[in-house]
Amino acid sequence: MLLDTTHNIATPEGVELRLPVAGLGARSMAWLLDALIKLAALVVASMVLPFLGDLGQGLWLIAFFVLLWLYNVVFEVLNHGATPGKKTLGLKVMNANGTPVGWSGSIIRNLIRFVDTLPGCYAFGCVAVLLSKDFQRLGDLAAGTIVVYEDKGHAGSAIGDTDAVAVKVPLTLDEQQAIVGFGERASRLNRDRAEELAGLMTPVFGEVDADRLRSHAAWLVGGERNQ
């Protein structure tokens, strides 16, 4: 992978875990959603709390403080690293070493948010996200946290029902992996695109169509139904 947005974590078990880090766009959207949720919460508080008189007014000020400073901390620590906004966009916060973010890490990144907003419109934060390797804003850099796309879950390999057809020509490992990858994705591609991609393999197989390539993929992962 020459140019990629994955963050690699070396575990004590000697295997490298790979995480796709989230960029400025997705993070801004999540921020916007959270801002709207907080605004809605304040509006609701403004409608309900006046019934409590002065106590309500005091509570409103405390609610404002909590939403401003602690909303992200509470959700990030207690909700598996995701505020509602991040959850909607499929993002989550974790420590750069792959462990879940804790109280201190989350508090540092969310207090330093104040510096990220300087001198206005999150200017420092945006510049930091664009310049840093793992799209970290200043708070992330100071806390050692990253924002990643949460893996939505995979069914594993799913080439589906197709006859396995043996490959008669020698293939390199990279070619094999490309064919298997094509097999997995073929059902999600439209017909023309699938044929276009299959056409790329012409130098290896001669004339080949998408169905045949899928059959090769099925054979490569181990199918032996129909030599």
Added chain:
Amino acid sequence: MKQEAFEARYADAWAELEQWIVLLSAGRRKLTSSVDRGKIGREMPARYRQVCHHLSLARARRYSIGLQQRLNRLALDGHQHLYRARTPVFSAILRFIIIGFPQAFRRQWRYMLAATLLFYLPIAGMALAVQIEPELIYSLVDPGQVAQMEDMYDPANRVLGRERESEKDVVMFGFYIMNNIGVGFRTFAGGLLFGIGSIFFLCFNGLYFGAIASHLTSAGYTETFWSFVSGHSAFELTAIAIFGAAGLMLGMGALAPGRKVRWQSIRDRALDSMPLVYGGTGMLVAAAFVEAFWSSTTWPPVGLKYMVGAVLWILTGLYFGLMGRSEP
């Protein structure tokens, strides 16, 4: 081994680990009720290492991306559960109050000293300056605000029964929480900019407080003003200095990383400064409580108010000087 054979052989093991992770994520209550708890504790680490091994194999053998991603996700989930930091919250808080906070305060005494000077020297300097040249207050505080302050602490107004009703106390409590802790947090965070933000907030708040205090004193509102401030002053002023010290630590991490990479140095200092941030927040909550429900009362004689203020200062000093010296 062909991929399908590999998947078929280990499918059950992976599915079981996936199921354990779902159980673990569901939280402690579900887990205690399930009989699987002991089994998960015994077998999960080994199963996790096995999956890590399978992930390495899948990559080396160039199995499909889909399978690699599934194993990557499984290993990551296992990693997150195995290496999660677990701390019992309540005993940790108690331990922090009795031992951790005062120890951190003393351990960072250089920063505490610097922050205290950066805060109190402007107070003293501005107070003196306003005594000599009363007009100076208007260079910092706008006239409307000065008038408002005078109105608030004018003894004549108090006698006329303009003390705010006690129900308003809770409103002020909310306000002090929002405003004062916000100031504390900004003083800390601003330290990231090579300490400049912390120095600015410390000095600015010092100058502001010095100007107001000096102005009201020379206006002759001594009793109303000082009896109001004395109660919460110990907690509030000390806490602001503490947030300043934590911010200066961040700034020092950025300025003088030593042998570390700059951001690593900042990260380490940030973690070191967290006890001060936690403790400072607790002190400001306490200060807001005292300010809203004690400082605003007018029934106690002025002497009692000063006495409470003095006692709280002494207790604060004793707390940071003596607590946590020996392990219980």
